[in-house]
Amino acid sequence: MEVMKTASVPDLRAFMSVALRKQGVVGAIAPSSPALARALTAVVPTTGTPVVVELGPGTGSISEAIRRRLAPGSRHLAVEIEPHLAEHLRRTKPWMETIRGDAADLGALLTRAGVERVDALVSTLPWSLFPGERQERIIGEIGRALAPAGAFTTVTYLHAVPLAGARALRRRLRSAFDEVLTTGPVWRNLPPGMTYVCRRPVARV
Numbered sequence: 001m002e003v004m005k006t007a008s009v010p011d012l013r014a015f016m017s018v019a020l021r022k023q024g025v026v027g028a029i030a031p032s033s034p035a036l037a038r039a040l041t042a043v044v045p046t047t048g049t050p051v052v053v054e055l056g057p058g059t060g061s062i063s064e065a066i067r068r069r070l071a072p073g074s075r076h077l078a079v080e081i082e083p084h085l086a087e088h089l090r091r092t093k094p095w096m097e098t099i100r101g102d103a104a105d106l107g108a109l110l111t112r113a114g115v116e117r118v119d120a121l122v123s124t125l126p127w128s129l130f131p132g133e134r135q136e137r138i139i140g141e142i143g144r145a146l147a148p149a150g151a152f153t154t155v156t157y158l159h160a161v162p163l164a165g166a167r168a169l170r171r172r173l174r175s176a177f178d179e180v181l182t183t184g185p186v187w188r189n190l191p192p193g194m195t196y197v198c199r200r201p202v203a204r205v
């Protein structure tokens, strides 16, 4: 079944052990499927040596899809708040730069990593679990980190689309980016998801 295919047994075990204890941080019942990973990572350039940032990598389902697109010399940074997951990623995916930290501190984390501008940013953060000011702050950090021609993608699970947190996210994305394309649903994911592709951040303060 493709919805579970990206996750190896150790990845699945690490994901479930944190997801069961900390549903309020993880916000998903399973790692993303290959279909969702493909949809979210289409913005990652396959040429040149871009800087790509992933927010909320979990056990790395999206990381593998990013890696497949990147040419040698590119940078791939992944910001994960959960210490056990960050440790798991460092062990199992040494080819990317895992940063244990909060997406709300993205600017400071990137400065510390010597990154000035990000060409593509992919997030699977659990937006609907975040209070409004946290959504606002993270979207602001993303907008300031992105290069002018950069792109940002993220996902909302289909069942959450009508809920207040997801509606607030869409409103915030539309006021922070000049272009927000909604694509999907991606049915082959547990649960199915809608993706947003955002370009040209409008607020650079």
Ligand SMILES: C[S@@+](CC[C@H](N)C(=O)[O-])C[C@H]1O[C@@H](n2cnc3c(N)ncnc32)[C@H](O)[C@@H]1O
Pocket: 025, 026, 027, 028, 030, 031, 032, 055, 056, 057, 058, 059, 060, 061, 062, 079, 080, 081, 082, 085, 101, 102, 103, 104, 124, 125, 126
């Ligand atoms: C829905 S899971 C997605 C995991 C994985 N990327 C996937 O698609 O299978 C959300 C991930 O975001 C992480 N996370 C939650 N809040 C975060 C924050 N403020 N900063 C960084 N990571 C965060 C969680 O620990 C979890 O790994």
